[in-house]
Amino acid sequence: MAWNVFRFCTGLRIVGSIMIVVVLAIVAVSYYAVVIASYIPQLLGPAASFHDIILALLVLLLFHALLFMLLWCYFSVVLTDPGSVPQAWSPAMDEDLEAEAVPLASAVQPGLGINLPTSLVHSLPHNSKVRFCKKCNHFKPPRCHHCSVCGRCILKMDHHCVWVVNCVGARNYKYFLLFLFYTFLETTLVTLALLPHFIAFFTDVEEDSGSPGKLAATFLGFVLNLAFALSVLGFLIMHASLVAGNSTTIEAYEKKVSAKWKYDLGRKRNFEQVFGARKSYWLIPSYAEEDMRRLPALHGLDFPCKPDVGGDEL
Template identity: 50%
Template sequence: MNLFRFCSGLKVLGYFMILLVAGVVAVSYHAVVVSTWWPIFIESGHRAYSALALLIIVVFHFLLIMLLWSYLITVFTDPGSVPEHFRRELGDNLEAGNSNDQGGFGSLGYCPKCRNVKPPRCHHCSVCQRCVLKMDHHCVWIVNCVGARNYKFFLLFLFYTFLETMLDIVVLLPSFIKFFGQAIKHSSSPGNLASLVLAFVLNLAFVLSLLCFVVMHISLLSSNTTSVEVHEKNGEVRWKYDLGKKKNFEQVFGKKKVFWLLPLYSKDDLDNMTSLHGLEFPTRSDIDP
């Protein structure tokens, strides 16, 4: 099998995934808002029931905006590439005498494909065909690598998508049960019923697979490890980048609490936190010598 072709194929698959995401969003929107809760809000005689419908519609739109916002920021943010000057600076600092491309970089790695030094936690992505800073994984859903500069946005996308799909399942469940109970004498149009069943099944499939992913990334985040590094830890008693749960969280989400749930960083954090740029990362020995 030609690995290069396979990897380029993954890139094409990504565009199909974007269409799939758009399709799932459209079907869910139709099932939850257009055919179920908006009519209830308009037509229901009960005040409390109308208020509940309005609340569901508002929360649905809020989560939808947050997940699309996080998604677009993740897609369009460069995860971080090795800067041009990095190699020269490194050579000067270490007096590394690196006329030979292959050597003189101390404990740092070297990428023969890109012909550059790899900063700590940097890895080569065979789909993007370049080195990516603090690479976590190549994500086909976003047609981009997840790395130092977009990991937070990716986690927020995961978080809001998980909440939205959970909401969809909970608010579609009564209609879904009713559909099976009154399969013969239901009054809804066939189009509405099709979108209800499709949205319910798709959201259920998504929520189950997202749950595994969410749990995995919570565990990675709490130990300041990337998906790539899981295989590198090799039974180390305590991972060298593990600064404790709170600091590990701040290394990705920044220190300003108001920005934690937004796909943005404060200027203060960008100016003061080296980890957000992906070239230098504090280790345990820095804070606890």
């Protein structure tokens, strides 16, 4: 039996909200190292040259702009429900039959070991592989998975992310990707901004380059941001390829994605299924109302498929 990497997720419950404090602590160290210890003194220093002032202004402006976007995206991922299955949701069927299904007495469906209304069972397509979550006791929409950390089914679940203390699913995946994007830009900026100070840390041993606190913050800020920039870059590349192929981390892990992947609508449409069609919304953690109306995938229940690829999985 293949080892399931998602099983270790159950242990993540313990970590909980501590991760939000960890993220904010890393931001605080970086803020202190870049703004307080390095570039405000460079801007206001009595011997500051024109070049020093312009560089300091540029770094401070970019740092604060990216930090604002990073925190906006971060708390959007943390606070947005990734999407849960509506109580009355059932696999696609004729509307008349669905209405009929409600008053009928329940019948036992042996294969599933649960109670399903008879008419509902008969109305399902013969070749359909109905997905049902025994833990939540409801049908699973397409691309939905049960998260053992959250203890519920998540629409178009990508993964449970320990850094955002939330599942990443249909309704917050874009926000998560933007969080990765701005984190990469911010950590790269901090790494480059602290590089001259980091080099000075080792070379200017005789020069008085600041208090031990400032030196420690500069050293820690540089090392942490370099490590994050490199690892986030790896994640960004991985997710760029997932978005391009319209698949999730779980689907890629389960190797469902093939040349005939039924959700692959071509790169442009695949991108719109996550980011929406309105360009002015692509870089912010929000959707245009028009996109929410026009793109059912953003709600996480219906996903357009390639017309030429049949699929029996609901």
